[in-house]
Amino acid sequence: MTPGLKIALVTAYPPSRTTLNEYGYHLAHHLAAKAEVRELIVLHDDTGGRVADLPDNASATPAWRYGSLLNPLRIARTARVTRADVVMVNAHFTSFGAGKVAAAIGLLLPLVLRLIGIPTVVLMHNLVDTVDLEKAGFSSNPALTRLLTFFGGLVTRMVLAADKVCVTMPQYVDVLRERYGARNVYLAPHGSFEEPRIVARKHKPIPSILAFGKWGTYKKVDVLLDASALLHRRGVEIDVVVAGTDSHNAVGYLAGVKDKYRDLRGVTFTGYVPEEDIPLVFNAADVAVFPYTSTTGSSGVLHQAGSYGCPVVMPDIGDLAECMREEGFRAVTFDATDSEDLARALEEVIRNPAHMAAMGEANRAAACGVPLADVTDWHVAHLQEACARRRGGEPGW
Numbered sequence: 059m060t061p062g063l064k065i066a067l068v069t070a071y072p073p074s075r076t077t078l079n080e081y082g083y084h085l086a087h088h089l090a091a092k093a094e095v096r097e098l099i100v101l102h103d104d105t106g107g108r109v110a111d112l113p114d115n116a117s118a119t120p121a122w123r124y125g126s127l128l129n130p131l132r133i134a135r136t137a138r139v140t141r142a143d144v145v146m147v148n149a150h151f152t153s154f155g156a157g158k159v160a161a162a163i164g165l166l167l168p169l170v171l172r173l174i175g176i177p178t179v180v181l182m183h184n185l186v187d188t189v190d191l192e193k194a195g196f197s198s199n200p201a202l203t204r205l206l207t208f209f210g211g212l213v214t215r216m217v218l219a220a221d222k223v224c225v226t227m228p229q230y231v232d233v234l235r236e237r238y239g240a241r242n243v244y245l246a247p248h249g250s251f252e253e254p255r256i257v258a259r260k261h262k263p264i265p266s267i268l269a270f271g272k273w274g275t276y277k278k279v280d281v282l283l284d285a286s287a288l289l290h291r292r293g294v295e296i297d298v299v300v301a302g303t304d305s306h307n308a309v310g311y312l313a314g315v316k317d318k319y320r321d322l323r324g325v326t327f328t329g330y331v332p333e334e335d336i337p338l339v340f341n342a343a344d345v346a347v348f349p350y351t352s353t354t355g356s357s358g359v360l361h362q363a364g365s366y367g368c369p370v371v372m373p374d375i376g377d378l379a380e381c382m383r384e385e386g387f388r389a390v391t392f393d394a395t396d397s398e399d400l401a402r403a404l405e406e407v408i409r410n411p412a413h414m415a416a417m418g419e420a421n422r423a424a425a426c427g428v429p430l431a432d433v434t435d436w437h438v439a440h441l442q443e444a445c446a447r448r449r450g451g452e453p454g455w
Contacts, residue, residue, distance in 0.1 A: 061096065062095055063094060063096060063144060063442065064140075064141070064144075065089060065097070065143065065145075065146055066101050066144070066145045066146070067085065067086055067098060067099070067101065067146050067148065068121070068133055068137075068145060068167070069082030069102060071083055071100055071102035072111070072332075072333060073105055073110075074107075075105075075303065075330055076103055076124055076153070077150065078148055078153060080251075080336075080358070082102070082148050083111075083333065084251040085430065086100050088434040089146075089434055089437070090114070091113065092434060092438050094438050096115070097116070097117075098113065098115060099117050099118070099140045099142060100112065101119055101121035101137065102121065102122075103124050104120035119136055119140070121133045121136040124154065124155060125154075125155040125156065125160045126155070127159065127160055127163050129155075129160075129164045130163065130164065130166045130167040130170045133171075134174055144176070144177040144179065144441050145171055145176055145178045146178075146180075146181065147181065147220070148183075149164075149165065150183040151213070151354075152307075156306035162213050168180050168217050172219045177221050178221055178222075179222040179223075179437070179440055179444055180217055181226075182223055182224065183225075183226055185214060185234075186214060187207075187210065187214060187233050188229065188233060190376070214238060222441075223240065223244075224243075224244050224437065225243065225245060226245075226246065227245075227380055229380060231245050244436075246437065248430075249428055249429060249432070249434075250364075250365045250429050251430055252365070256367065256422075259414075259415075261411060265296050265344040266299060266345075267298050267347055268299045268339065268343035268345070268346050268347065268363075268368070269298070269301065269348070270301040270331070270340075270346070270362075270363075271301075271348075272304065272305040273300070273303070273305060273308065273311055274304050274308020274312070278311075278349060279300050280349075281395065281397045281400055282298060282300075282397075283298065283315070283319045283322055285397040286298050286322065286325070288397060288401040290322075290324075292401075292405075296324065296404065297324040298325045298326070299326045299339070300312070300325065301331050303329060303330050340362060340363060340366035341366055343366075343368055344369070344408065344414070345370070345404065346359075346363035346369070346370050347371045347404070348371070348373065350373060350378065350394065351395060353376035353377040354377070360378065360425075364424050365425040365426055367419065368418055369413075369414045369418050369421070370389040371389060371390050371391075371392060371400070371403045371407055372389045372391060373394035374391040385427075386420065386427070387421050387424045387425075388420040390417075
């Protein structure tokens with residue numbers, strides 16, 4: 059018998075610009091590098107572009123389309139054709155579509171895979187249960203919020219049909235065990251993609267403030283640009299770099315922002331940032347700012363900012379606050395909707411270079427403390443266990 063696992067990894071993957079594409083890229087490379095993995099098949103979203111930069115023992119198959127209602131069936135059929143030993147799903151609750159129906163149906167995938175007998179491990183980066191749906195832009199009124207919360211609970215139960223479900227924050231484990239009685243849940247940290255070379259941040263006459271993300275729902279740069287205008291009026295000069303694109307749920311948002319703030323000096327919009335340019339963007343930043351009104355999971359951008367030694371300014375809310383408490387990130391905080399308070403926080407940071415340096419070092423230590431390469435060992439152990447349980451006739455949940 060040939061040793062090692064044959065794994066099918068369901069994930070967004072470059073050139074896709076869907077959320078988790080970068081995480082999927084690094085996860086695939088770390089999985090493929092493990093001695094316990096014989097072969098990796100990346101079941102990625104079909105964007106029409108060619109997937110490049112695959113590991114040596116990996117192949118890629120377009121198996122789903124963002125927004126399609128047929129995604130669970132298409133992925134399950136493809137997974138069966140590959141004859142993979144086990145499927146790993148890298149997802150959050152809008153991985154398969156911006157629309158509520160497409161997103162929910164996509165997360166039926168673990169149940170469908172279970173029904174056709176394929177062992178499955180789901181890496182779930184967030185939970186509907188922990189998100190303020192109105193603040194995050196997914197609901198517009200309390201009645202709709204209650205309805206979405208009810209259906210979100212049903213979707214969570216479908217995800218728990220997997221043999222194993224991994225979450226990235228301790229509070230998610232508590233929710234799944236206490237609210238749903240789940241016993242197939244394990245905790246693994248986000249993990250740092252790599253430990254970047256330490257770059258000494260040189261003092262610049264005009265500090266560069268970076269905001270990085272997918273914009274327009276609960277991530278909005280208006281409060282940051284208003285704070286920048288306030289600082290300019292006080293004689294405090296800063297440059298603001300807005301990196302990233304519109305959220306799928308807010309197409310046109312950044313175009314509106316560019317028009318609204320067209321007279322504000324010192325603002326740059328980079329658009330989409332390719333993987334190879336990410337180090338340049340973070341190393342050029344003096345401070346990383348998180349103008350969020352809500353959170354939907356352990357922030358990948360926060361972990362990236364930390365890995366590059368960035369000082370951070372962010373609101374003390376939700377999962378961002380949890381990252382400070384549980385993982386050791388340090389930040390100057392501000393009221394999420396108050397541009398005056400954000401201006402205060404920014405000025406507090408940039409006027410104290412020693413504090414900036416100490417904060418950057420602490421964030422680097424927090425982000426790089428557990429490399430994704432080590433986290434992947436934990437995933438492989440659970441993938442092996444899921445396969446062994448199925449071979450032994452155990453139900454797995």
